[in-house]
Amino acid sequence: MQTFFSSLEGRWRLVGALAIVYIVWGTTYYALGVAMRSLPPVLMNGVRFLAAGAVMLTLAQWRGQAWPSPRQWAGCAWIGALMAFAAMALVVLAQHQGIGSGLMATVVTTMPMWLALWTRLGGERVPGTSWVGLALGALGAGLLALEGDFGATPLGALLAFAAPLCWSVGSYASRRLTLPAPAMAAGAQWIIGGAIGVLVAWVAEPGARSVDWAAVTPASWLAWAYLVVMGTLVTLNCYLWLLQRTTVALAGSYSFVNPLVALAVGVWLGGERLTGWVFVAMPLILAGLALIMYGPALVGVHHGLRRWRQRFRGRPQPAGASGSSAP
Template sequence: MQTFSSPAVGRWRLLAALSIVYIVWGTTYYALGVAMRTLPPVLMNGARFLIAGAVMLALAQWRGQAWPTRREWAGCALIGTLMAFAAMALVVLAQHQGIGSGLMATVVTTMPMWLALWTRLGGERVPGTSWAGLALGAVGAGLLALEGDFGATPLGALFAFAAPLCWSIGSYASRRLALPAPAMASGAQWLIGGAVGVAVAWLAEPGARSVDWSAVTPASWLAWGYLVVMGTLVTLNCYLWLLHHTSVALAGSYSFVNPLVALAIGVGLGGERVTGWVFVAMPLILGGLALIAYGPALLAVLRRAALSVAAGRLQPAGSSGSSAP
């Protein structure tokens, strides 16, 4: 982990990067909804990643990162198709079917639970606290399925729960496949995933070939530009920076905050309505996520506290614990 020349500057940079990741990624679900009002969902999402990928590749080359090998291109193609295309296309299709942006952000937090499962099936050890978190999150996801929007749009519910499944498979694959340097890998994955999205939209999405560009509203264009620049280029680079300058757990803590931001934005600006089930399910899902991300550390703290209490009980009455000088 890299240290800073000035602790104060380091703290401010850390806080700034965390704030961007917390807030911006929490608002992208609402921005997706605005962009889709007058833009075809799959085409809009594909073009977003296609352009962001091209920019990121250029930036990675400017930084001097090596161009991917043929094997690395193959790995990036698989991951980009799963994450930038399939997972994100399912997100926009779920919202297009009527799933609220805040509710969608809450469903996405189930991704680490799937990832823990793939990790175990792949032969890696998974701590017991992660399995407890997986069970807790599964209960929360089951309760979340009772939310009104899911009952009203069964196809949207299917898309919503399939999105983090695809993202988790892509995330697991990224740990097992040969990939280039982080910025180059991200650019290649976005470029390929975006190209697949544009191709699929062109071939199969209704209205993608006959978009009336004059009817696309300024709000949709602004939302799409926000997704490209802030939601993808700026925030992902902040996330990559955090991975190199702080712990993985702190960098990944956005998963706890994004649903709260998305719910607040969706209800406050989008007029979305949620029933009581989301408020029962969210603490269970976030609790499960906490056990997966911080379980061993939390268990160690509890053990130290228990030992401290036990030592206090064993200390003889009236003893101060130290001898007088």
């Protein structure tokens, strides 16, 4: 009985962690839009990761994780610059240019397709199903570029498609570079990426030096706090927990759900409008993503079923068993 309840508790934890990753990460795109209403985008994002990185480094030290070596700091710097700074800055700038939050979330699902390409170029074997998925995703991304928001803001479209490109390069680098323990690595990457964002905003972002903090709306502050606490600290830790407790495919399945959540929130709360192209492009992108993540397993299941059917058909039939009945 105790084993049963322990198993049930474990399943509820798994379901809860998946629900947080599915829903919270799907809502962060809308929260970014709210935060940017009265905060400079790049500065807002930089301070977000500075704050989250400081908290994560403190937690990592409290857990007794070793401080990064100089080589590990260098690896964290590369990844933080690509992911916490470049990719996220491109996301907020694309939305600032008028790309809807739901549409932005859909574009971000192309990231695993870029990652598959870098993996192959790096000399690793990529299954054939991943190449089919890559082709489907590229077709979907091309159709997505016909969506109304992209046509109205070409610069926003360029920024939107560049964001998952930077994130994929950072993700691939994280597999090749020497890094500290996960919590320490995340904290170091965030705090470096956040510091770069603040510096770039201070030097180049209009209005970053002269923010009227009294004019920042409560909604923007709440959205920013939501991004720091829920969008970064809570949800990323849930994702890391899932990677340790379940398969990579199940943990990464948030990529299928986040765009649907983001589209629903954007239309419901943000009044965003979508044309027909997103509804043509999204199934192609999601199908491509499914082939990249689950393709080899699906092929294995198909071969297993085919072998089972061959064995079944090859069995000798019992006497009297035939397709026609006796007169």
